[in-house]
Amino acid sequence: MRKICLVLVGIYINMLGAFAQAVDSLPYKNRKLKVEEINFVSSYYHQEGNNSAVTGGIGTEKLSDYSNTFDVKLVKYDKLNRKRNLDIYVGVDYYTSASSDKIDLQANSSASCEDLRVYPNVSWSIENEEKGTTVGTNISSSIESDYLSFGFSGNFSKKTADKNGEFGIKGQVYLDRVKLVLPIELRDGTRDFHDYDKTPRNTFGATLSYSQIINQRLQMMMMIDVAYQKGFLGLPFHRVYFMDSTLKAEMLPSTRFKLPVSLRANYFLGNKILLRSFYRFYKDDWGLKAHTMELEIPVKITPFFSFSPFYRFYTQQGIDYFSPYRSHALTDRFFSSNYDLSSFDSHFFGAGLKIDPPRGILGNKHWTMIELRYGHYKRSNTLSSDIVSMNLKFK
């Protein structure tokens, strides 16, 4: 009997040993939930122009936007050594717009001369580093006085066997509602701002991407987006003046199919210079066709300080339904005088500075990076703008 007991105890200890060995063979990962990084991004944008859609393609487009975003990324490894990521993001934009102020034609007096946009976003993903797979989901919202949006998405990605390539697929849905605030001349009665009807604008999209490491210095990514929109796709307070001076609110088709395709390639030239390049071709069924080309050249002055000049060229062939002020015929089924949808070229150029010392900014080891960036935007149809941004990163 004693022998049997000893044998059973021996087998049990062996089994415990075998399991202990299996667990020990996995690399150790800290399983506590930890903050991986916190990013605070602040931007100031200002534009000037003379083709406001609110006043029918003429008039000031002066607009200023102050944007602040706060982004916290949390990470935790589970018992199977899978990496769980939780990203909580909140953005707040405050903007003043001289053209929106003209919805009521009483400058500096209407509710629309300034607005606030709040856009929270929560992403969750689980990454199996051994298998090279990631599965994730995201919910988002955007709230403005005349626009409400709820977004949902799901994504999956899988690395190739040698971990040098990655295929990704993503599906997303935005369920939006536009408040039908018409220009004052087209309103019936004296309804309060809060009484206006809301109408849906829904977007269904899918993204396919493939990234590939070409060699020790070059990596590329190809991305295809497909988006289908349905609902009220214009903006109700955009005025359109016809040839005979008749005034109507912008009218655009109730569906739109978009197909942008892009290629991104980053190359490390020598030890101090990088080339970040981007090209995108875009086409939709409203007749809009566009090309975007971008080149940024980060130069590492020291390993922890870089200077990055950039240039972006964009050209678009406008939609079929665009005409300038008093050029539309009354027989037109769809009409818009929104110059954002007209034919034009644009140039965007500027530079960025990035400092990320190993001992932290000002000796604070938790404040790991500061980045500043300025850009000037010039469009061939009078609009120009400037944007300055700052990113602070903490770990």
Next chain:
Amino acid sequence: MKLKQYISFVVISIVMHSCTTVKPYQKTRLNDSEMELSIRKIQKAEASFQSYREGAAGANGGKAGGGCGCN
């Protein structure tokens, strides 16, 4: 096949054919934060104003439409 499509096909074929397997310890340069194959956080406000001021959007890691009162 149009000439432009043919050239694109040849260039992509040459690039893809020249792929070499890069081991994790050889990825020092590829792991540099500037080598990220996406727009950086500091560029998001720029991408946002461009999606309002231009007719094209998407295929850049952002949205192709919806989610805001933009085009």
